[in-house]
Amino acid sequence: MSTLDILATKPNRSEQEAARLSFPALEESLKSLSKKGTTEIEIEETSQKIVVPTMALQLLARVLKDLGEGRPVQIVPIEAEMTTQAAAEILGCSRPHVIKLLEQGKIPFTLVGKHRRIRYEHVMKFRKAMKDAQKRNLMDMMKDDEAAGLYDS
DSSP: OOHHHHHTSOOOHHHHHHHHHHHHHHHHHHHHSOSSSEEEEEETTTTEEEEEEHHHHHHHHHHHHHHHTTOOOOOOOTTOEEOHHHHHHHHTSOHHHHHHHHHTTSSOOEEETTEEEEEHHHHHHHHHHHHHHHHHHHHHHHHHHHHTTTTOO
């Protein structure tokens, strides 16, 4: 099992509890840290001190929050490229539909030989636009229903 597979699994109860307890402490520590780019931390079991980017600790805090709430976490570099199947899984649609979106120019992609590759950030941008459009459409439908008096008793 690769590291990414481990990160993408749902946390068990003990992992959730550890994350739930750790998150507030880390969040409070981050508030008191100076805005410099690095922070030294110590691993108690080994007494090893390491310098990490403060940004990495902020990311760890977000991971702990999600794990504490029982949500699996997977970390993907923003510039990572993915297959059409992976994009389909993120968007919650079929691979042929993703290919149709690519061919229509709705999501940018590159060809590697005969294979299409899509940047993670482009998939997430399209997903956000899709969710925003859904929300607008729902709001419009609710306004139309109100205007038609469908909510009146």
